[in-house]
Amino acid sequence: MDKLHDGTEPHREAVPGDMLAALIRWYVGKGSETDEKIGVMLVHRAKMFERWLACDCLGSYRPPPLLSPAYLSDAETFYLRRLTGEGRPEHLTDCPFYRDQAEFERQQRKLDAKPLAPVDGYFAALKPLGEHLAQQPISDAADNRVRGPSTPRLARLLWQLIDAAETNVIGAIGHRRRPSIRYEYERLRDAARDLWIAPEIPLAAHFYTHPDDFRTQKIYARLRKAAKAWPVNHEPQAFLAAFAPSVTRREIILPEADPIIIASDIVKPAAKKVERGPYLVLVAIGEHAQARGYAPVRAYAQPVQDGRHFSPIHSNAERALQELLMRLQWLLNDKGISTRIKKPVFDLDTELGPCRPDFIVDVLDRRTQRRRLLNLELLGYDAETYCRSKEVTLPRLRLRAPVVEIEVAELADEAALTDRLMLALTGV
Numbered sequence: 001m002d003k004l005h006d007g008t009e010p011h012r013e014a015v016p017g018d019m020l021a022a023l024i025r026w027y028v029g030k031g032s033e034t035d036e037k038i039g040v041m042l043v044h045r046a047k048m049f050e051r052w053l054a055c056d057c058l059g060s061y062r063p064p065p066l067l068s069p070a071y072l073s074d075a076e077t078f079y080l081r082r083l084t085g086e087g088r089p090e091h092l093t094d095c096p097f098y099r100d101q102a103e104f105e106r107q108q109r110k111l112d113a114k115p116l117a118p119v120d121g122y123f124a125a126l127k128p129l130g131e132h133l134a135q136q137p138i139s140d141a142a143d144n145r146v147r148g149p150s151t152p153r154l155a156r157l158l159w160q161l162i163d164a165a166e167t168n169v170i171g172a173i174g175h176r177r178r179p180s181i182r183y184e185y186e187r188l189r190d191a192a193r194d195l196w197i198a199p200e201i202p203l204a205a206h207f208y209t210h211p212d213d214f215r216t217q218k219i220y221a222r223l224r225k226a227a228k229a230w231p232v233n234h235e236p237q238a239f240l241a242a243f244a245p246s247v248t249r250r251e252i253i254l255p256e257a258d259p260i261i262i263a264s265d266i267v268k269p270a271a272k273k274v275e276r277g278p279y280l281v282l283v284a285i286g287e288h289a290q291a292r293g294y295a296p297v298r299a300y301a302q303p304v305q306d307g308r309h310f311s312p313i314h315s316n317a318e319r320a321l322q323e324l325l326m327r328l329q330w331l332l333n334d335k336g337i338s339t340r341i342k343k344p345v346f347d348l349d350t351e352l353g354p355c356r357p358d359f360i361v362d363v364l365d366r367r368t369q370r371r372r373l374l375n376l377e378l379l380g381y382d383a384e385t386y387c388r389s390k391e392v393t394l395p396r397l398r399l400r401a402p403v404v405e406i407e408v409a410e411l412a413d414e415a416a417l418t419d420r421l422m423l424a425l426t427g428v
């Protein structure tokens with residue numbers, strides 16, 4: 001049924017009996033692979049045509065209980081969400097749709113228990129299948145510290161690349177190359193050599209950092225050629241990592257080139273956390289039905305520190321704090337203290353459970369050769385994170401290293417915060 005009507009019989013379109021049977025078997029978690037394909041196809045179609053599924057367990061003339069097609073981005077699968085509550089009709093208790101979808105429940109349990117970690121398997125964002133996952137619905141990727149189905153795979157792939165390239169590390173003065181955008185791209189390309197899109201297909205073979213490669217069609221030409229010998233059960237795909245001062249809904253705005261237009265909405269963290277760029281955008285290029293060929297099908301835009309440091313940041317406050325830390329590096333260096341700043345992208349293990357400090361600073365006093373680690377944690381961004389940090393995160397962080405707590409409000413008085421951090425970092 002379309003969403004404009006009440007769903008009573010005259011406004012419904014029947015699902016053929018054998019398809020319905022397959023859908024139900026899939027829904028309750030007892031379906032075969034074919035049932036799953038049929039289920040996914042039905043849900044995908046409903047999603048595409050903006051329709052709901054009406055259940056007929058209440059008969060023909062009463063408003064039916066509804067099921068909404070939905071996409072579980074982390075598990076990369078479609079499922080049916082029950083629309084109940086708020087005066088909506090409820091299924092009969094013996095109706096198969098009376099409970100949540102089995103697969104959805106299973107994924108939900110898995111995700112709740114899962115720390116934020118690199119993706120399993122290959123560095124791939126597109127999966128082969130009849131239905132193209134490129135049509136992933138728009139999700140406001142929201143706060144990526146909230147673990148759960150909202151962390152898109154493409155985001156985790158980008159973090160994995162950043163982690164391997166160590167662009168999330170700002171080395172000690174004297175032990176690092178002069179920061180530049182070229183060097184950041186170089187580090188990403190180096191890391192791409194050790195990641196794999198599919199068996200025997202290194203990421204480096206289809207990884208680009210220059211938007212010109214789009215314009216000249218080089219990406220498509222290489223991909224088309226390689227696709228002929230691409231391993232079965234893997235989808236041919238290429239990746240572009242591009243620095244962008246800003247992004248719009250579907251456009252990556254580049255400093256000195258035409259914008260890149262993506263076939264789906266660009267995913268990025270919620271604006272209330274990070275309101276502006278620059279971004280490092282990871283674009284997945286693959287086959288796209290509407291484009292009748294290869295196209296940039298998905299993109300994730302990660303806010304980063306600036307054009308010379310592809311260090312991911314998750315809030316305006318983090319960007320301000322890291323900027324201050326980089327200035328402190330020089331002051332401390334003059335006092336004989338070397339510091340290395342790391343922005344962890346994945347969770348770290350502790351006996352109490354996973355945690356992720358906002359920053360880890362490795363401090364080496366060159367005069368005494370004393371070395372120590374400090375966690376820096378920004379607090380007070382909002383009430384909810386504040387409580388979570390205090391009760392859950394801080395005790396875990398303390399198991400790894402002492403924690404320097406910084407209230408976001410402190411960033412307003414830079415001189416005072418500088419003094420406090422200097423004291424903390426010099427270990428006086």
Ligand SMILES: [Zn+2]
Pocket residue numbers: 055056057058065091092095096097098
């Ligand atoms: Zn029902």
